Amino acid sequence: MDRANILIVGGGMIGTGVAWALARRGVSDVVVVDLDLAGIYASSELNAGGARATWWPPVNIETCLATLEHFRAHADAFGFRPRGYLWLYADPALWRRALERRELQNRHGLGVEALEPGELPGRFPVLDRGLDELVGATFSPRDGLVNPNAVRAWYRAEAEALGVRFLNRHYAAGVVTERVAGAGGSLRRVAAVDVLEVAGQDPTDEAGVLRDVLVTHRVPGERVRGETRLRCDAVLNCLGAWSPIFSAKIGVPDVTEPVRRQICLVDVHAEDLAPGVRLEELGMVVDASDLYFHPEGPHVLAGYSLPRESPGYDFDYDGEPFFVDHVWPRLAGRCASFERCGHVRGWAGLYAVTPDRSGIAGAVAGFANLFEAHSFTGRGVMQSYGVACAMAELLTDGRFESADLAPLRRDRFADPARWVLEELHI
Ligand SMILES: Cc1cc2nc3c(=O)[nH]c(=O)nc-3n(C[C@H](O)[C@H](O)[C@H](O)COP(=O)(O)OP(=O)(O)OC[C@H]3O[C@@H](n4cnc5c(N)ncnc54)[C@H](O)[C@@H]3O)c2cc1C
Secondary structure (H helix, E strand, O other): OEEEEEEEEOOOHHHHHHHHHHHHOOOOOEEEEOOOOOOOOOHHHOOOOEEOOOOOOHHHHHHHHHHHHHHHHOHHHHOOEOOOEEEEEOOHHHHHHHHHHHHHHHHOOOOOEEEOHHHHHHHOOOOOOOHHHOOEEEEEOOOEEOOHHHHHHHHHHHHHHOOOEEEOOEEEEEEEEEEEOOOOOOEEEOOEOOEOOOOOOOOOOOEEEEEEEEEEEOOOOOOOOEEEEEEEEEEEEOOHHHHHHHHHHOOOOOOOEEEEEEEEEEEOOHHHOOOOOOHHHOOEEEOOOOOEEEEEOOEEEEEEOOOOOOEOOOOOOOOHHHHHHHHHHHHHHHOHHHOOOEEEEEEEEEEEEOOOOOOEEEEOOOEOOEEEEEOOOOOHHHHHHHHHHHHHHHHHHOOOOOOOOHHHOHHHHHOHHHOOOOOOOO
16 A cells, blocks of 8 residues: 655645645655545636735735745746736725725735726726726735746645655545544544545544545546555645545535636737737736736736636636626726627636635644645635645644644534635635
8 A cells, every 4th residue: 555644635826835844844654645636627727827915915925925926936937927916896885895995905015006996097097998997006016927837836846856756546435434533542444435524523532534436547537547555644635626526435515616717819000009008017817807817928818707607616717708798898897998808718627616706725624633724715826825834734744834724624614704705806
């Protein structure tokens, strides 16, 4: 039987980042299993590459700020371009709250500017339509854009250099748990192979211990080619939008929903640009209509979340109708330069959405050796370093040091007063 000191299930941005952070702290025998490390099912390979620390709850600001500093330190390797985030507001109540939160953001050194709509065309000549409906805008110069594939590849290369093993095409299909009694108690096996006790059913003094993870070897879409039992001292669920499936195997009722998000690349011709517009200097623009866009190589990348998207594991891209019905009207409604832009291609990926739009991180209640870090909605890339370092601290020393992730514990959902409500979510 193969074994791991710490087994990380899911090798996306978060799992790979934690693996690296653990290895950097000297932990040996860290193993990462993933169904497909090329990332066809990983949000980490399907996102928009935005990186900002301008969030509203402190824990989101602090973890993203730490990540941005990491990006800045490796700017060339990560393709990090600190060109800022420009956020447009049309709703007066939201704008008032944005101004309140700006004070908190600026206490963290983010230098967020508040702009009048009349200032926008002078600062950002691409914005020349529908400005009278806006009530204000913020510009955060320390935020920017990053190449997420390069970030994940860096975490992996560094982790492998420190001895972490990545097992590709390994699907975590089941787990074997035991219950361990309180002090002085003895181990006794109570469940095996996918048949698991519900954590916390016995509230006396027992805790579950996750002993083995069963992984099947398979290429996505093909038959199972074999099965391995991986013995592990601790397990970390880093499955992103897939985390509820794993949680269900250990009886943890999950609150995360996978929700499709679509992005497309847009062709803009140089001769269509309004005077003074230099697209390559733009960072991320988040429009009051919830459309976001930024320059991406020779194109513009634009994303929009359909408001009534049903939860599900849906990777189908709607194609040109997505551009025609949702992207083009919003782009052309704000910028004359996009009046004649065209659809190039697009794709869909999954957001892992929680009720308060913040991630879940920490120890899993009812288990002695099970941890989780997932469900970072549209923030997993820009939160990766901050979360990875803090989770590695928890796993090795039993407490957070660099950032306090305690507000992200799953048990907050039992009490809405403890939710980490993130309203600046797109
Ligand atoms: C369209 C879109 C735009 C986004 N834009 C941004 C952005 O601009 N900035 C930002 O920071 N974030 C953005 N995000 C969010 C970001 O991509 C995610 O938060 C982040 O990638 C999550 O990383 P993860 O490691 O938690 O999950 P994932 O990257 O999804 O990794 C999960 C891994 O688990 C594997 N897996 C699943 N089930 C199993 C199993 N049973 N056994 C083994 N392996 C399994 C999968 O193959 C996958 O590799 C966006 C997301 C989308 C979809």
